[in-house]
Amino acid sequence: GAGVSQSPSNKVTEKGKDVELRCDPISGHTALYWYRQSLGQGLEFLIYFQGNSAPDKSGLPSDRFSAERTGGSVSTLTIQRTQQEDSAVYLCASSLNQFRGMNTEAFFGQGTRLTVV
Amino acid sequence: AQTVTQSQPEMSVQEAETVTLSCTYDTSESNYYLFWYKQPPSRQMILVIRQEAYKQQNATENRFSVNFQKAAKSFSLKISDSQLGDTAMYFCAFIGGSQGNLIFGKGTKLSVKP
Numbered sequence: 507g508a509g510v511s512q513s514p515s516n517k518v519t520e521k522g523k524d525v526e527l528r529c530d531p532i533s534g535h536t537a538l539y540w541y542r543q544s545l546g547q548g549l550e551f552l553i554y555f556q557g558n559s560a561p562d563k564s565g566l567p568s569d570r571f572s573a574e575r576t577g578g579s580v581s582t583l584t585i586q587r588t589q590q591e592d593s594a595v596y597l598c599a600s601s602l603n604q605f606r607g608m609n610t611e612a613f614f615g616q617g618t619r620l621t622v623v
Numbered sequence: 624a625q626t627v628t629q630s631q632p633e634m635s636v637q638e639a640e641t642v643t644l645s646c647t648y649d650t651s652e653s654n655y656y657l658f659w660y661k662q663p664p665s666r667q668m669i670l671v672i673r674q675e676a677y678k679q680q681n682a683t684e685n686r687f688s689v690n691f692q693k694a695a696k697s698f699s700l701k702i703s704d705s706q707l708g709d710t711a712m713y714f715c716a717f718i719g720g721s722q723g724n725l726i727f728g729k730g731t732k733l734s735v736k737p
Contacts, residue, residue, distance in 0.1 A: 537723070539725055546732075547729070548727055548728065549730075551726065554724055556723065561723060595666065599668070601725075611658075612670075614668035616667060617666055
């Protein structure tokens with residue numbers, strides 16, 4: 507597609523349920539980032555991928571959070587046993603190149619608004 | 624570890640005036656990129672301007688320009704002739720070195736008043 511696509515755009519789930527959030531990056535982009543943004547707050551880094559590998563998982567808040575990327579393309583962020591504090595907007599971004607040359611601009615999706623009730 | 628600090632949680636400016644948003648960062652890397660992103664109420668993050676650390680000349684994009692002070696690790700954004708559509712959250716971001724992680728500051732909420 508033309509841009510980064512995230513699905514679903516909104517998700518309401520009951521506390522304790524598992525959720526999967528999906529990110530389709532721009533075709534050919536090797537780097538992919540996940541962030542969490544609470545209401546009116548900044549971007550909290552969760553994880554990033556270079557191809558299918560994740561050099562930095564340091565931002566994942568707990569072992570309930572995991573992410574994978576397959577085929578160097580689609581990524582899923584899974585939250586198990588959701589808690590109310592997981593409620594936030596989850597943003598995904600991709601860039602053509604991790605860090606070399608000019609193509610380091612990250613393009614963002616519209617995000618998934620997760621509400622845990 | 625790299626960090627990005629935005630010390631102004633909120634700012635306001637009158638339409639047509641100029642405003643400067645501050646950003647400082649900390650890194651031991653010698654080569655890196657710095658960015659300013661805008662996030663309007665629609666939630667869509669948009670790149671405003673970027674600066675490569677090895678370039679001494681400050682980047683400009685129409686009404687947006689930066690003051691990049693490498694020694695001071697400062698990267699401020701100047702918006703000239705502010706417009707109502709500039710109302711948004713503005714985030715300073717950094718990428719560089721072996722980490723390759725794109726790190727954001729906490730943001731500055733800018734309100735442009737008519």
